[in-house]
Amino acid sequence: MRSAGHWLRHLVLLCGALWLLLPIYVAIVAASHDARDLLGNFPWLPGHRLFANLHHILFEGLPSAIPVWRMLLNSLLMALGISLGKLVISILSAYAIVYFRFPGRMIAFWLIFVTLMLPVEVRFFPTYRIAADLHLLNSYAGLILPLIASATATFLFRQFFMTLPQDLVDASRLDGAGPMRFFFDMALPLSRTNIAALFVLEFVYGWNQYLWPLLTTTHPGYETVVMGMQGVISAANGFAVPQWNQVMTVALLALVPPVLVVLMMQRVFIKGFTETGK
Amino acid sequence: MSRTEPGIFPNRWLPYVLLAPQLLVTLVFFVWPSAEALIDSFYQVGIFGIQRHFVGLDNFAVLLADGGFVHSFWVTLIYAGSTALLAMSLGLLFAVLADGVLRGRQLYRLLFLWPYAVAPAIAAVLWMFLFAPQTGLGSRVLIALGVHWNYAMNGTQAMLLVIALTVWQQLAYNFLFFTAGLQAIPPTLLEAATLDGAGPFMRFRDIVFPLLAPTTFFLLVMNTLFVFFDTFSIIDLVTGGGPAGATETLVYKVYRDGFQNLNLGSAAAQSILLMIMVSTLTAIQFRLIERRVHYR
Numbered sequence: 001m002r003s004a005g006h007w008l009r010h011l012v013l014l015c016g017a018l019w020l021l022l023p024i025y026v027a028i029v030a031a032s033h034d035a036r037d038l039l040g041n042f043p044w045l046p047g048h049r050l051f052a053n054l055h056h057i058l059f060e061g062l063p064s065a066i067p068v069w070r071m072l073l074n075s076l077l078m079a080l081g082i083s084l085g086k087l088v089i090s091i092l093s094a095y096a097i098v099y100f101r102f103p104g105r106m107i108a109f110w111l112i113f114v115t116l117m118l119p120v121e122v123r124f125f126p127t128y129r130i131a132a133d134l135h136l137l138n139s140y141a142g143l144i145l146p147l148i149a150s151a152t153a154t155f156l157f158r159q160f161f162m163t164l165p166q167d168l169v170d171a172s173r174l175d176g177a178g179p180m181r182f183f184f185d186m187a188l189p190l191s192r193t194n195i196a197a198l199f200v201l202e203f204v205y206g207w208n209q210y211l212w213p214l215l216t217t218t219h220p221g222y223e224t225v226v227m228g229m230q231g232v233i234s235a236a237n238g239f240a241v242p243q244w245n246q247v248m249t250v251a252l253l254a255l256v257p258p259v260l261v262v263l264m265m266q267r268v269f270i271k272g273f274t275e276t277g278k
Numbered sequence: 279m280s281r282t283e284p285g286i287f288p289n290r291w292l293p294y295v296l297l298a299p300q301l302l303v304t305l306v307f308f309v310w311p312s313a314e315a316l317i318d319s320f321y322q323v324g325i326f327g328i329q330r331h332f333v334g335l336d337n338f339a340v341l342l343a344d345g346g347f348v349h350s351f352w353v354t355l356i357y358a359g360s361t362a363l364l365a366m367s368l369g370l371l372f373a374v375l376a377d378g379v380l381r382g383r384q385l386y387r388l389l390f391l392w393p394y395a396v397a398p399a400i401a402a403v404l405w406m407f408l409f410a411p412q413t414g415l416g417s418r419v420l421i422a423l424g425v426h427w428n429y430a431m432n433g434t435q436a437m438l439l440v441i442a443l444t445v446w447q448q449l450a451y452n453f454l455f456f457t458a459g460l461q462a463i464p465p466t467l468l469e470a471a472t473l474d475g476a477g478p479f480m481r482f483r484d485i486v487f488p489l490l491a492p493t494t495f496f497l498l499v500m501n502t503l504f505v506f507f508d509t510f511s512i513i514d515l516v517t518g519g520g521p522a523g524a525t526e527t528l529v530y531k532v533y534r535d536g537f538q539n540l541n542l543g544s545a546a547a548q549s550i551l552l553m554i555m556v557s558t559l560t561a562i563q564f565r566l567i568e569r570r571v572h573y574r
Binding site: 010024089090096100119145178207211227 | 283284285286287289290292293294296297299300303304305306308309310311312314315318371372375376378379382386388389390391392394395396397398400401403404405406407408410415418446449454458478507508510514515529532533536537545546549552553556560
């Protein structure tokens with residue numbers, strides 16, 4: 001039994017999916033041609049220069065820019081530093097807030113909580129000056145540390161720890177396990193799904209940063225691929241024939257890693273993401 | 279063993295050690311710069327920060343009297359409003375359609391989810407290529423349709439391009455949350471309505487949509503936050519705030535005033551106003567999350 005509504009539903013969904021895919025398809029076509037081919041009528045099918053363009057952009061790059069493999073490496077270091085750093089400091093602080101009673105506990109919680117209200121885009125201007133005073137400009141520490149505090153992750157781990165039964169702690173205390181033993185044997189393994197989901201979330205966040213690396217890195221050796229796009233575009237426009245094929249090759253390289261991470265971890269990502277509400 | 283509260287470890291110093299890294303980062307990179315911005319916003323600061331004198335609330339008064347700031351506020355609001363409306367309607371539409379599919383639901387989820395991972399900056403570059411004046415594929419279509427397309431010259435067109443690409447980028451987020459919201463609706467409720475003779479449209483209007491209301495409001499806040507604060511890269515790459523300030527959002531204006539015009543006092547005052555806006559929106563959002571938690 002296939003009604004007209006059934007086919008209409010698929011038609012609308014496919015149109016939406018194609019609309020989302022169209023810019024990527026056009027980018028692949030552009031990245032697989034010679035710059036000159038893009039000047040006249042747009043070629044509808046991919047050409048055969050994709051690997052040549054990839055090789056060129058990865059290992060030589062555009063004039064006055066570092067090779068793109070180096071930018072990708074910087075992006076990877078920044079994204080891993082931010083995501084792993086956020087996870088470590090957030091899970092530790094959430095653990096402290098949930099499983100201990102100590103003076104200043106609520107002050108600490110609220111102090112972390114307010115950071116949620118100050119995304120880097122809002123405080124970039126004063127933060128830049130602090131980073132400069134601390135000699136963090138043009139360093140991996142400068143790319144990572146100011147973005148590493150995470151109220152979101154702390155909040156989510158706190159919520160999760162609060163759902164674990166108290167008997168769990170009491171039982172392991174009776175067995176003579178100390179707080180760190182409980183952390184490594186119980187809290188950490190039980191948080192697997194949350195950790196994985198947050199890792200995806202924060203890896204994408206770190207990889208996709210634009211404004212902060214733009215401000216803090218003036219030395220090309222620290223350029224990340226997302227913030228390097230501006231330089232790539234202006235370099236490509238410096239040619240007699242604008243090198244849009246190379247720009248699109250870089251854009252594809254910049255979007256593939258986070259998309260792969262999301263697609264590979266899709267199940268756990270949706271689960272951890274939607275169950276916790278953020 | 280000493281008796282303490284259940285579920286709690288008795289330990290005096292360990293919690294402070296565990297909290298130290300997060301607190302250190304928070305103090306150095308959040309509290310300290312925010313305090314400095316607050317102080318700076320009351321001063322007129324010379325170009326290299328050497329001379330400074332106290333001006334009280336003058337920086338704020340100048341900002342609110344200055345047409346530029348108010349203009350940027352409206353630009354941001356129009357941008358955020360249109361983007362939220364479009365990205366949420368489309369997200370809801372596709373989520374509802376995909377939810378009703380029996381075979382291929384998983385595939386549709388993948389097809390609508392992946393743009394979540396694309397950086398706004400990269401989305402901007404892709405769309406710039408599509409709509410580059412004269413040479414872009416989209417531009418050629420528009421020109422063939424008789425549109426004088428040149429977003430570098432026409433402020434309305436620049437805004438439309440920026441909105442379109444932001445919707446493209448934000449759709450996945452809304453799709454994800456609406457999908458989750460739909461799954462939380464008890465199927466028995468819908469079955470009962472069907473038995474009572476309610477068609478698909480009535481079921482959506484009377485049951486699905488009201489139950490999605492908390493999700494919808496949450497997404498409205500999140501979409502607004504995103505456009506207000508996370509679209510710097512889009513503006514910087516596509517339009518540079520132009521033409522003639524037509525796409526100069528608040529965050530972009532802080533960047534220009536602080537880093538290009540070196541008007542430090544004004545940039546600090548603007549940062550403070552942005553912090554007030556974002557904290558208001560975040561407070562609303564948290565009330566919502568807490569309520570969602572209560573529902574379960």
